[in-house]
Amino acid sequence: MALKTELFVINLGPLHPSTHGVFRMLATMDGEVIVELEPVFGYLHRGIEKLAENRTYKQNIPFTDRMDYIASMSNELSYVMAVEKLAGIQVPERAEYLRVIMAELQRIASHLIAVGSLANDLGAFQTPFLYMFRERERILDLFDMVCGQRLLYNYMRFGGVSHDIPDEFLPALKKLLKHFPGFIAEYDQLLADNEILLARTKGIGVLPKKLAISSSASGPVLRASGVKWDIRKADPYSVYDRFDFDIPTGSAGDCYDRYRVRIAEMYQSIRILNQAIEQLPSGNVLNKVPLRFRPPVGEAFAHIEAPKGELGFYIVSDGSEKPYRFHVRSSILINLTALRDMIIGWKLADAIVTFGSIDICLGEVDR
């Protein structure tokens, strides 16, 4: 005789260590299995899109830092590219290279947190996470050198970057790049064949290829589902067409593949960084832009391959000093569209892992 069960609702968050910020999920459970899931957003909504309409274009650069604060450099890059496209501003070649260097360092820093916190969600409490933070610290030291900030950089400008790199930057970066592949390999060796990690991530939280495309997933989430789509290759921006690198993809679209894609992407970022250092030209890093900067009437959309996915800015100008409309194509919010499909039918513990494997930052989801 089948046991009679009753559905009940578990509230996860908004303040819960495994939700990576203030995110809330309402899970309807049948015993240990989730039968319905409702994500609740908005706990970190600051109205950035509205605030930006009341500030000048330049004042909005530090605002973009505060979206995905794990990857501020990428946010700035995407925003300044959109405004440069709108106003037709040229960027010096050296600045383009510096932007690529910062964006790729930022990708490694962001992936370190993603991988570290995934291990945290799996129960490897804090140890791998702090290993990752130790290495990330070295990247933050480099950012500190170029702009004096460790989290919210305010480094990119329309027409270039705010400062040239100091003399000690390149030697420090070269040293870091030499030591980094060994570190990733060591960490990967500890985790990739770990029985617990395999049991908890293989075949869990599967995002099928078809749904990944239909739900507009991007970044490592899309690529882990077997879609070879990377904006750096598909629609190259800045000077990415001058570098030789591969796009790592998965096949199963499960949590394990998302982990593998991120590890593989870090190696590719190191490849790009090594080439960028080699090709780095000399020259100025900032073209002059009028102090009272007014782009012509029009609209522009620019997108980049940010660490967490496709990040785009859609800017509409009415010819004044302030943007008429400032829209963000948030990679993370859109990556969460299929969350429900990925979690339903799994146990609660798997939901935490699946959620962690998407790699989110509420600053960008809620804006």
Next chain:
Amino acid sequence: MTLALAGSEAAARLDKSLAAGIAGLNPDSLLVKSEFLFDIAAFLKDEPGLNFNYLVHITAIDYCDYFELVYHLVSLKHNHSLVIKTRCTDRKTPTIPSVVSLWRGAELQEREIFDLMGINFEGHPNMKRIFLWEGFQGHPLRKDFTDGS
């Protein structure tokens, strides 16, 4: 490089039955009538030569006289892109057909537009506020929004 299709290029490849839905051609976009939006979007997605299988993003802009909705589409297969726009002049209960049944990626974005711009998406499975709380008055991204102070 993703090839951006001009409005006229896309219009020329549309089915004849949909020609009545075209409201304007811009060098960088195709303006369609809102009542034809869903059919045109479905055609753009399913036509093998166009195959816009990936919705990059949707956004809405308040131009005071009308709302403009902007859809950025990409074909992962052909690596080309297209921008389609549609307009809605009704400020009281602006309504636009939902494209969630074509691209699931529209689900949270349409809710965001509903929340912040106050545009209803007909056919959306779960049309409610996403960032602001139930009971919040007004839609902040509208140009005539005031917080009452």
